[in-house]
Amino acid sequence: MxxxxxxxxxxxxxxxxxxxxxxxxxxxxxxxxxxxxxxxxxxxxxxxxxxxxxxxxxxxxxxxxxxxxxxxxxxxxxxxxxxxxxxxxxxxxxxxxxxxxxxxxxxxxxxYHSVTADDEFIFLKVEYQWVRISLKDILYIESLKDYVKVHFEDAQKSVMSLISLKALEEKLPASKFMRINRSFIVPLEKINSISKNSIFINKTEITVGEQYKETFKTIVEKWLK
Structure with a gap:
């Protein structure tokens, strides 16, 4: 066992x-x-x-x-x-x-918690307790097999939760967060710059997946209007 x-x-x-x-x-x-x-x-x-x-x-x-x-x-x-x-x-x-x-x-x-665009936090189970996560503090979210790792501005404060990226994506407000490939969800307001196939959040480069490019392109075009 x-x-x-x-x-x-x-x-x-x-x-x-x-x-x-x-x-x-x-x-x-x-x-x-x-x-x-x-x-x-x-x-x-x-x-x-x-x-x-x-x-x-x-x-x-x-x-x-x-x-x-x-x-x-x-x-x-x-x-x-x-x-x-x-x-x-x-x-x-x-x-x-x-x-x-x-x-x-x-x-x-x-x-447990259905998030709307007006909500400012979610709860995630971290080890043996539910932890309140402020949406504005999230830098990006990374999938690690059956877990997700939530990264913050302060790298030492990242947390791991036993939940799939898809399940977490459904909890987050679509107006504020976007899945840009199979392994990452990013808060749109934290994107610092955009290249042809990637986005940059601080010094982290994240590639935009092929199946997510059209949706991301639509969002970018709205920003540039």
Whole structure:
């Protein structure tokens, strides 16, 4: 399991436990997004732990059960498990289950705050907390596989969030931000200069992708009128 987690860019192992009692304490303390829960554990089963977690106040982690016995599947879904991995499972099966959680997180993020042209901020999940990001402070946004990196004027303050560039693009006001290639979104007001195929934000040159050129050209023509 730890090997699979290490192979997955959008997952980071917070902790691992040998029993459900220890797991419950750490889940309360660290509030992870996902818990991979083995049903067969000493003293308290994974299924019993899942029921206890549902009774606790605060946000619930997404649960993915792992077990060698398939007769627990129906019971697992009764406690709102995202998925159920039957041992031995492959990395492909593991990744498919983890991607379900990623998709659910992105959908929840989009519902959490719908940005309009008048809004001045968004919220992004950074590690284990929601962070308020002022739109006027964003220098540009870069895609890094399943994460985005938000760059600011102060390079030391950049943040990483587990969300796709497409999902973040949908959260941002189109009148202020534009995706200019597969990997970058830029705030239009931060563009310092434009060449034939690139834009410059401070000293950073970003190429305008082929499929985005016409839209970008239309915007530039409006500026030059």
């Amino acid at each position: 730890e090997t699979f987690i290490a192979q997955t860019p959008f997952l980071q192992l917070a902790c691992s436990c040998d029993n459900a009692v220890e797991a419950m304490s750490l889940i309360r303390e660290q509030q992870p997004d996902i818990v991979f829960l083995d049903i067969n554990m000493p003293n308290l089963t994974g299924m019993e732990l899942a029921r206890l977690l549902q009774e606790q106040p605060g946000p619930l982690p997404k649960i993915i059960f792992t077990t060698a016995y398939n007769h627990y599947a129906i019971e697992g879904y009764r406690v709102n498990a995202v998925d159920y991995l039957l041992k031995p499972f492959s990395y492909e099966e593991f990744l498919r289950a983890a991607n379900k959680v990623l998709q659910m997180s992105e959908e929840a993020a989009n519902q």
